[in-house]
Amino acid sequence: MTGKLKIKQIAELSGLSPSTVSRVLAGKSNVSPQAKEKVFSHARIMGILRDIPASRLLMNSLLICAPAAAFTPHGDHYYYEVIQGVISEVSRYDVHVKKCALDITESDTALFMRSINQSDVDGIIIIGIDDDSLYRLAAESNKPVVTINARDKKMRLDCVSPDHYSIGYSAANYLLEKGHRPVLLFTDLRRETMIQRLEGFKRACLENHFIFDEPEHLLVTKGYGETEARANFKKYLQQRSRAELPSAILCGGGAIARAVLSELKNHNLQVPEDISIMSCAYAHEMDEINRMGLTAAYQPCRELGSEAVYILQSRLMREVSPRFNLLLQGSILAGNSVVDVNWRRRELYQSYSIP
Known part of the structure; x- marks a missing residue:
């Protein structure tokens, strides 16, 4: 001003x-x-x-609602980084940040109501919560609300998320365009966002004339833990001969990629000579992804928090405008873990082994 x-x-x-x-x-x-x-x-x-959207005048206090693990660097690394994006953005405007820890699907509605009804809370950001009852209460609070990495199916709230469909599509398309057949998707499907990524994967298969067969081309683990992913992939390898293995594997995250690399090594399979590996990657995983030399589909992280603040500020000024979903694009970061099968067939591709 x-x-x-x-x-x-x-x-x-x-x-x-x-x-x-x-x-x-x-x-x-x-x-x-x-x-x-x-x-x-x-x-x-x-x-x-x-500069209305960035103006400190529009908001004095902000409430962040997220799973409890998101508020500690030793818990949910991804959502913790998203929250740091929010805090970094509002710190320049002397906005006070309050926190409310909730369960992902069965949240404490009484706690949520007490938190959002505080008189000094001017805006609310809900991160990674899939509880529709909370969306209804938030929409009825008469306060501006933005959700991150979630979707209000009844179109009451503004949302900002990675474009999971496009990330899944682009990652699969990257492998298929390099001649890989078949391609295995190894991921967790507990959340709606992961299902969106699967749908993008399927679309890329369709456009590249590759018939997606779920029992053969989808391997599901529960959560992103390396131990369970390793057990699942070990069982997968034991049930297939070398000739039945995929040409490439798209991993849902860094822990899954580590599990895959470890088990392939135990079975004397080299990356990328025998199987190419690609991972979906988050900001906190990029140093490790680079050290491993992995090709990765990068998913926006802190950018989500930053954009959510701008949306919230704009909503504070224009409360009667239509609600919308903002989808942030990812990017493909090439490493040494994916060979170009088309080039290799013509003996034009130089291969690099992943240790």
Whole structure:
């Protein structure tokens, strides 16, 4: 904000009292959505607010709701990094951050209600929660809410997520375009987001004229733990001859990739000479992914937190505008773990072994 606030002039134009205008511009929560809309509309026209979405004026206190493990660096690394993205973005504007730990699917609604109904909470960000009852309560709170890595199927809340469908599609397409047949997807399917990634994988198979057969081309583990993934993959290898193994494997995360590499080594299978490996990767895994030389489909992380803050700030100013889903693109980061089968057939590809 630049120059002197023309509170009296805005009050006259909007038909509101100077005290109401002052409360709106100070980011107070005890004003109606209609009053906020009027004040910010005139403030924009008068050039008083230059950067509304990033303005500290719109919010004094923010509530983050997420699984308990997301609030510690030793718990859910991915969601912890997302939260750091939120905190980093709001720290420049002196916004106070509050936290509420909830279960992913069966949340404590009483705790949630107590948290969102605090008078000083101006906005709410819900991260990684799949409980639709919470979405309903959040939508009825009359406070702006943004969800991260989740989807409100009844279209009541703004959402920002990685484009899981496109990430699954692009990763599979990367392998299929290099001539790999068949390709195995080894992942966890407990959450809706992972199912979206599977659907993208299937679409890439269809477009590349590769018939996806779920019993043969999908291996499911529960969670991202390396121990269980290793046991599942070991059983998978024991049930197949070398000739029946896939040309390439797309792993759902770093722990799954480590399990696959370990078991392939135990079975005297080399990467990428015998089987190519690709992993879906998160920001906190990238150093390890690079050390292993893995090709990876990178998934946005801290960027989710940053974008959620901008959406929330915008919603505070325009509460009556339509809700929307913002999907952030990923990227393919090439390592040495995927051979180009098309080139290798023409003896043009130089292979690199993964230790």
